Amino acid sequence: MTDLYQAQRAMRNMRRAAMQRGVIAILDIGTSKIACLILRFDGVQGFGDETVGPMAGQSSFRVIGAATTRSRGVRFGEISVMAETERAVRTAVQAAQKMANVRVDHVIACFSGAEPRSYGLAGEIELEDSVVTEQDVARVLAACDVPDIGQGREVLHAQPVNFALDHRSGLGDPRGQIGNRLATDMHLLSIDGTVVQNILHCIQRCDLELAGMASSAYVSGISSLVEDEQELGAACIDMGGGSSGISIFIKKHMIYADAVRMGGDHVTSDISKGLMVPMAVAERIKTKHGGVHATGMDDREMIEVGGDSGDWEKDRRQISRTELIGIMRPRVEEILEEVRERLDAAGFDSLPSQQIVLTGGASQIPGLDGLASRILGQRVRLGRPLRVQGLPQAATGAAFSSAVGLCLFAAHPQDEWWDFEIPTERYPARSLKRVVKWFKDNW
Amino acid sequence: MQPLSARRPALRVDPAPTKWAYRMQRLWLTPVFRTLFRVGLPAFVLVSVAGVFLADPARRAAISGGIAGVREQFQNRPEFMVRLVSVVGASPELADAVRARLALTLPLSSFDIDLTAVRARIQDLDAVARADLMVRSGGVLEVAITERVPALLWRTETGIEMLDADGHRVASLAARTDRPDLPIIAGEGADSAAAEALALLAAAAPILPRLRGLVRVGDRRWDVVLDRNQRILLPEEKPIAAIERLIALHQAGDLLGRDILAVDLRTDHRPVLRLAPFALNQLRQSQGIDTSGSQL
Numbered sequence: 001m002t003d004l005y006q007a008q009r010a011m012r013n014m015r016r017a018a019m020q021r022g023v024i025a026i027l028d029i030g031t032s033k034i035a036c037l038i039l040r041f042d043g044v045q046g047f048g049d050e051t052v053g054p055m056a057g058q059s060s061f062r063v064i065g066a067a068t069t070r071s072r073g074v075r076f077g078e079i080s081v082m083a084e085t086e087r088a089v090r091t092a093v094q095a096a097q098k099m100a101n102v103r104v105d106h107v108i109a110c111f112s113g114a115e116p117r118s119y120g121l122a123g124e125i126e127l128e129d130s131v132v133t134e135q136d137v138a139r140v141l142a143a144c145d146v147p148d149i150g151q152g153r154e155v156l157h158a159q160p161v162n163f164a165l166d167h168r169s170g171l172g173d174p175r176g177q178i179g180n181r182l183a184t185d186m187h188l189l190s191i192d193g194t195v196v197q198n199i200l201h202c203i204q205r206c207d208l209e210l211a212g213m214a215s216s217a218y219v220s221g222i223s224s225l226v227e228d229e230q231e232l233g234a235a236c237i238d239m240g241g242g243s244s245g246i247s248i249f250i251k252k253h254m255i256y257a258d259a260v261r262m263g264g265d266h267v268t269s270d271i272s273k274g275l276m277v278p279m280a281v282a283e284r285i286k287t288k289h290g291g292v293h294a295t296g297m298d299d300r301e302m303i304e305v306g307g308d309s310g311d312w313e314k315d316r317r318q319i320s321r322t323e324l325i326g327i328m329r330p331r332v333e334e335i336l337e338e339v340r341e342r343l344d345a346a347g348f349d350s351l352p353s354q355q356i357v358l359t360g361g362a363s364q365i366p367g368l369d370g371l372a373s374r375i376l377g378q379r380v381r382l383g384r385p386l387r388v389q390g391l392p393q394a395a396t397g398a399a400f401s402s403a404v405g406l407c408l409f410a411a412h413p414q415d416e417w418w419d420f421e422i423p424t425e426r427y428p429a430r431s432l433k434r435v436v437k438w439f440k441d442n443w
Numbered sequence: 444m445q446p447l448s449a450r451r452p453a454l455r456v457d458p459a460p461t462k463w464a465y466r467m468q469r470l471w472l473t474p475v476f477r478t479l480f481r482v483g484l485p486a487f488v489l490v491s492v493a494g495v496f497l498a499d500p501a502r503r504a505a506i507s508g509g510i511a512g513v514r515e516q517f518q519n520r521p522e523f524m525v526r527l528v529s530v531v532g533a534s535p536e537l538a539d540a541v542r543a544r545l546a547l548t549l550p551l552s553s554f555d556i557d558l559t560a561v562r563a564r565i566q567d568l569d570a571v572a573r574a575d576l577m578v579r580s581g582g583v584l585e586v587a588i589t590e591r592v593p594a595l596l597w598r599t600e601t602g603i604e605m606l607d608a609d610g611h612r613v614a615s616l617a618a619r620t621d622r623p624d625l626p627i628i629a630g631e632g633a634d635s636a637a638a639e640a641l642a643l644l645a646a647a648a649p650i651l652p653r654l655r656g657l658v659r660v661g662d663r664r665w666d667v668v669l670d671r672n673q674r675i676l677l678p679e680e681k682p683i684a685a686i687e688r689l690i691a692l693h694q695a696g697d698l699l700g701r702d703i704l705a706v707d708l709r710t711d712h713r714p715v716l717r718l719a720p721f722a723l724n725q726l727r728q729s730q731g732i733d734t735s736g737s738q739l
Contacts, residue, residue: 093465094468206465
């Protein structure tokens with residue numbers, strides 16, 4: 001864990017350096033597609049008028065290159081064939097670089113797999129003197145009891161969600177406030193370490209440096225939940241190709257994240273199996289004619305399945321749309337049921353607002369919102385990512401919510417555990433900070 | 444599972460760039476490399492080719508010779524050639540002297556004539572006050588001469604020189620009778636005080652028929668020599684005023700018509716006369732002083 005802590009600190013510094021250079025690449029490694037966006041940071045461009053502020057901080061960067069390619073060698077949001085994935089990443093990065101006409105060296109990546117697990121941590125310390133300092137914040141974060149996250153698992157996000165000073169809770173920034181006891185709640189997201197190692201290795205093989213990592217469920221939430229949803233409590237379901245990420249937000253912090261290892265690709269494979277067609281044909285039929293609510297009209301809508309077996313009977317097959325929906329619906333229902341289970345396990349019922357936002361490529365199935373509201377609850381809407389400057393029209397769909405969210409994440413990262421100072425007790429024995437602290441304590 | 448060892452023959456071309464294509468594209472997008480390649484490399488090639496070409500002294504000589512040849516050819520075009528020298532504003536003798544002094548071997552390109560030097564050479568001639576040189580169209584070098592006008596004769600130990608009003612030598616003169624119209628001066632440094640001499644002569648206009656010349660004494664003051672060997676000794680300071688006073692005395696009492704050897708005006712408040720010996724004796728006799736047998 002200390003290794004990754006150091007690695008995350010190093011990545012943070014690298015990202016700072018990249019932002020100073022002004023260009024950084026965003027890489028969304030998904031199961032069905034790999035998207036690469038290249039951002040240019042120009043600093044905040046005001047409108048000259050003080051009353052009109054920059055739009056949610058998005059005016060500080062601009063998308064100058066965007067490319068998408070079909071993902072290869074990725075299953076369930078995890079790399080399964082390294083060489084294939086590397087080629088796909090190279091394709092996406094090269095195309096985006098070509099569009100941006102600039103070379104990028106630093107990449108922030110996100111991925112949906114690796115079995116994310118959420119933990120809520122709590123820490124509490126007695127303040128030495130009554131005023132809360134940076135050191136106290138560092139100490140209270142260090143005082144959190146780390147649960148046993150399991151063998152071979154690493155921490156991806158560790159965000160302090162709440163600070164409490166004596167009886168006052170819900171403090172955003174406790175520094176400079178006066179009290180006796182400082183307590184914190186931290187949200188820790190752990191993932192499988194080997195998946196991270198694979199992604200790191202894959203990106204290094206493309207001559208790029210990893211300047212940050214994020215869970216795609218988290219970044220999709222950032223981009224597709226609007227501000228009041230993030231504040232009052234909402235869940236974002238990012239239905240991707242190989243896995244569906246779940247993230248729950250309240251008070252603008254992610255408090256829970258999970259992933260269901262099922263997605264749109266499973267629907268496609270069901271169609272492929274059910275209709276005995278290749279995956280490519282199944283995918284085409286799904287996107288053109290797919291749905292989850294059958295009506296009487298759909299019985300009459302016949303779909304040419306096609307085929308190139310040479311057998312007339314097989315190649316001339318026709319199915320009705322109702323049949324297609326009959327294949328798709330159970331799987332979609334299964335995914336949503338699974339999501340429901342995860343949400344129930346997380347205690348989503350007890351949130352004040354129970355908004356659910358469906359996003360991701362698989363959320364574009366017609367009629368999904370109706371089906372989802374039956375399973376997940378009444379307050380379901382389809383989400384599309386925020387509009388950011390310079391994003392091509394082709395990359396504004398729901399499938400790009402994690403890529404766009406990663407842009408926002410790159411521009412305005414949330415404070416994580418490793419962004420705070422290391423408490424002096426944890427420093428090596430001969431550190432200068434220890435000396436300073438000794439002087440402060442004794443005089 | 445897809446085969447790990449042998450790659451299947453690809454039906455479709457892999458859209459992914461090869462590792463080297465990817466690296467080359469990234470290299471090409473590096474600004475430093477781009478600048479080096481687009482500016483540095485051509486410049487280097489250009490400089491090295493030029494350097495290798497010019498490393499051979501024979502080629503360098505050929506290039507410089509070629510340039511010189513073209514230059515020569517251009518300068519020697521007939522429209523730039525000077526074939527004739529015309530001297531304007533000079534007497535025939537002086538014109539011949541100027542021609543001799545020009546020392547140009549015509550025809551000559553006008554680019555090869557150093558007009559400043561030629562002008563300085565001509566102005567070195569004593570008789571020339573000022574020379575203006577101009578290359579006229581038609582290949583004519585026109586030399587406009589302003590001659591010095593002789594105003595005085597200066598008798599020296601070696602002969603007689605003509606001087607202009609500034610005291611600059613104009614020419615030598617064989618005999619005084621060649622230019623009887625010019626006044627004569629003598630003495631060391633007389634030429635440098637020529638202007639003063641002319642002013643004195645102008646002031647002495649009433650006694651000019653009797654005037655033989657001016658003598659510079661000790662390069663500091665003038666003596667006026669009249670006929671009958673009369674001398675008027677003028678002071679260093681304000682000689683004009685002194686001579687005007689003398690002329691006033693002369694016109695009042697015919698001073699210079701008397702038997703006087705010299706009038707000494709060097710002390711301005713007390714002119715002194717030196718009488719001739721006979722006149723002195725007469726004066727003494729009239730005063731009853733017997734000087735017979737005396738040396739005085």
